[in-house]
Amino acid sequence: MRVAVVSESFLPTVNGVTTSVRQVLDHLQRGGHEAIVIVPSTGAPTSYAGFPVFGVPTIAYRQFPVGLPSPQVQRLIADFAPDVIHAASPFLLGAQAIAAGGRLGIPSVAIFQTDVAGYARRNHLGAATGFAWRVVRWIHEGADLTLVPSSASMADLEKAGITGLARWGRGVDLVTYHPRNRATPATKALREQIAPRGETVVGYVGRIAPEKQVERLAALRGVGGICIAIVGDGPSVPYVRKQLAGMPVSWLGKLSGPDLATAYGSFDMFLHTGTEETFGQTIQEAQATGIPVIAPRAGGPIDLVDHGRNGFLYEPGNDSQLRASVQALAADGALMSRMGEAGRRAVLPRDWESLCDELLGHYAHAVAGRAVPARRSVIANRR
Known part of the structure; x- marks a missing residue:
């Protein structure tokens, strides 16, 4: 399988999103799959697990690099012609990748990892909370499948009217942590x-x-x-x-x-x-x-x-x-x-091997929902 992994966070930033993406890439490499990685450019390596890493223009927000929309994203995806797009915790960068997939006929799987409701409550956003959820709906409704990590997240997204949801947790390194x-x-x-x-x-x-x-x-x-x-x-x-x-x-x-x-x-x-x-x-x-x-x-x-x-x-x-x-x-x-x-x-x-095998099943489900010949034709026309 060919996978374009687009993440809002990657090395050298270390957090839950980065950890999850690295585990997915390691699993893809062990399984003989092909991948590219598109991430914010600040300090990112040029390759990971043998896969090329492409950085896009970035700004800093609260010590985090935030990838900005760039025409480079669609070009990279079109040139690689993946079977599926993996959008990790999609925001500006992930939303652009999902939209590019829609234009190119490539299915996308979005990984939900942000508690919008909790953030809105803590910051007393009031009326802005509704706007925040509209942004989340706009991003995730473009994806073929949104994977959520917990029952609480599932309830929040269902309440917000987002469809195409499935549960996918996170693995844990049972050898390192023992x-x-x-x-x-x-x-x-x-x-x-x-x-x-x-x-x-x-x-x-x-x-x-x-x-x-x-x-x-x-x-x-x-x-x-x-x-x-x-x-x-x-x-x-x-x-x-x-x-x-x-x-x-x-x-x-x-x-x-x-x-x-x-x-x-x-x-x-x-x-x-x-x-x-x-x-x-x-x-x-x-x-x-x-x-x-x-x-x-x-x-x-x-x-x-x-x-x-x-x-x-x-x-x-x-x-x-x-x-x-x-x-x-x-x-x-x-x-x-x-x-x-x-x-x-x-x-x-809950070892990572089992969780990543489960993820490959979600990829296959998203791919099965698209007509592969039509998708390849669209990609060829875009080049």
Whole structure:
């Protein structure tokens, strides 16, 4: 299969969209498929997994490169003549790729990864919320298929009147993130640094940005016998540092690969704070490591955390529930162990190989909905 992957985010930016796209490209390479990658140009590599990477003009927004509309996008797609377009978290760049596919007769699969409703609520957009959803409908109605990662996202999109929806979650690296990491020398050394008196370690991993609401960790102020470890970076670091001033917090910065796996291994529990996650990849990574998760009962975490079995869900904004959940786990080591083991079991079927095989099935479904001879004829005429 020939796939044009168009992503609003790619290396060197590391986030959930980039991780997902890289896993898809690695899977396509292992399966002998052909692909091109179209991304914002700032710092992007020229190739990945043996596939050419093409950068388009970019502007910066909140430390993120944003790809701008460019006639180069349609030319690249027409010249490559893919069987399908994969639009990852489509916005300006992805919308142009989907529209180009429509003109060229090429089916497109859009991956929904932005909680528009949550963003609108947090920023008190009021009447602008309706406009935001009209933009989302305009983008996704052009796609042959929109894949959504959670039941909450599915409900939001159905409510907005968007059709052609199917569920597709995210895989997790079950080898890199593993309970055995908790016993490595590197993990033991990090724990001694974070919790020198044997405190219970409450960990967070993710971007430090307004939508992540990391400042909610302040609800743990005064809880005895715990310390906090924060992995990540972003524009809200100064604000969050101020809100957590005087608390036992270790700021570990942005980590990846084995260093990130070691950080997860040093945690006793994982605390997710944001209410706008369409999925929650870091939750799966924590579960794969064998640690219980505490998260708000909102968005993606609802599907990932089985309340009372592999962690706790607290009502969004309810700091007393958040605090009580942490205290309950910190006071019961056996409960932490049972919940951690249950979390690991829950993610075992979600390896990236299985999820990417499922994605190929979605590609085939989108392709089957188009007349291939007619599509090839349109592409030939456009050249």
